[in-house]
Amino acid sequence: MPKHYNIPIFIPELACPFRCVFCNQRKISGHISIPSPDNILKIVNNHLATFTHESRNVDIAFFGGNFTGIPLQEQEQYLRLVEPFVLSHQVQGIRISTRPDYINEQVLDLLRRYHVTTIELGAQSFDDEVLRKSYRGHNALQTEKASRLILESGFHLGLQMMIGLPGDSLQAALHTASRIVALGATSTRIYPTVVINQTALHQWYEEGKYQPLSLDEAIRWTAHLLPVFEAADIDILRVGLHQSEGLVLGKELIAGPFHPQFRELVLSHIWRNQLEKATESLEVSRFEIHIAPGQINYAVGHKKSNKLWLDSRYNTRFIEDKQLAGQEFRIEAVR
Numbered sequence: 001m002p003k004h005y006n007i008p009i010f011i012p013e014l015a016c017p018f019r020c021v022f023c024n025q026r027k028i029s030g031h032i033s034i035p036s037p038d039n040i041l042k043i044v045n046n047h048l049a050t051f052t053h054e055s056r057n058v059d060i061a062f063f064g065g066n067f068t069g070i071p072l073q074e075q076e077q078y079l080r081l082v083e084p085f086v087l088s089h090q091v092q093g094i095r096i097s098t099r100p101d102y103i104n105e106q107v108l109d110l111l112r113r114y115h116v117t118t119i120e121l122g123a124q125s126f127d128d129e130v131l132r133k134s135y136r137g138h139n140a141l142q143t144e145k146a147s148r149l150i151l152e153s154g155f156h157l158g159l160q161m162m163i164g165l166p167g168d169s170l171q172a173a174l175h176t177a178s179r180i181v182a183l184g185a186t187s188t189r190i191y192p193t194v195v196i197n198q199t200a201l202h203q204w205y206e207e208g209k210y211q212p213l214s215l216d217e218a219i220r221w222t223a224h225l226l227p228v229f230e231a232a233d234i235d236i237l238r239v240g241l242h243q244s245e246g247l248v249l250g251k252e253l254i255a256g257p258f259h260p261q262f263r264e265l266v267l268s269h270i271w272r273n274q275l276e277k278a279t280e281s282l283e284v285s286r287f288e289i290h291i292a293p294g295q296i297n298y299a300v301g302h303k304k305s306n307k308l309w310l311d312s313r314y315n316t317r318f319i320e321d322k323q324l325a326g327q328e329f330r331i332e333a334v335r
């Protein structure tokens, strides 16, 4: 299996006309400059020089929220600049992230001509009330239409979602996940909403009009969402904000469920639920829990929380078992 690498290039959307309540792009825009062509080439070459796997799959990823919101001519300049890397087979594809309401046939034609393979849409929610309260400026139907157009045009589709936006609920989040699956996305990202300095959410938070999810709630909600995507074989590219992408400049977080190991906390929570269920009717108190390779840390839990919980009730031992795969596990009594 070839190793996958992304080469991220951040294109800030300086003139974004929207006012999404969670976004501080005005503030970000003041601090992040548009990378020059030389800079972009340097970024790509520097990354390529660090890749060690012979068998690899490399994407150049234009991130920044709204790639197709910039004038067509500028989009073309960026794409033309990196085209030689694709033609020389140093890079296998290009991915961009954008808004659902900035997808049309003209844009898709351009992206196809320049080897873009994946388009990620910031869907955020498929609940119109949540979108309206978050001042996203588009509705769920627009995301549905854009998704279909992207797939019909032969691109891979990524759909990102946020949880805990104003008006959101676990039920609405599950509805969003089920629409992402039904629309045929190949990948997703799940971002818990956090309150960033100098945003509308920040003001609402100060005024007591908005309360972000607690870390526990965000973990619990996400633990419901992951299995939906896993069952549909959708690539979950990110769970939780990365310090460098959501908390731009690193000092902007006011409140909300941010944790650098958010994904691990969620996986640990999923294992805790499974182990509770599997052990509740056990009639033995000494047993071994056989776990598939790669899952043992999550089964043991963040800071060994699941193991400590089991140890307070039973005499248990975790054993890695190569005959198991994914989240399969087996409990064997020890006599």
Ligand code: SF4
Binding pocket: 013, 016, 017, 018, 019, 020, 023, 024, 025, 064, 065, 066, 099
């Ligand atoms: S999230 Fe994207 S669309 Fe919304 S205000 Fe920020 S940059 Fe603009």
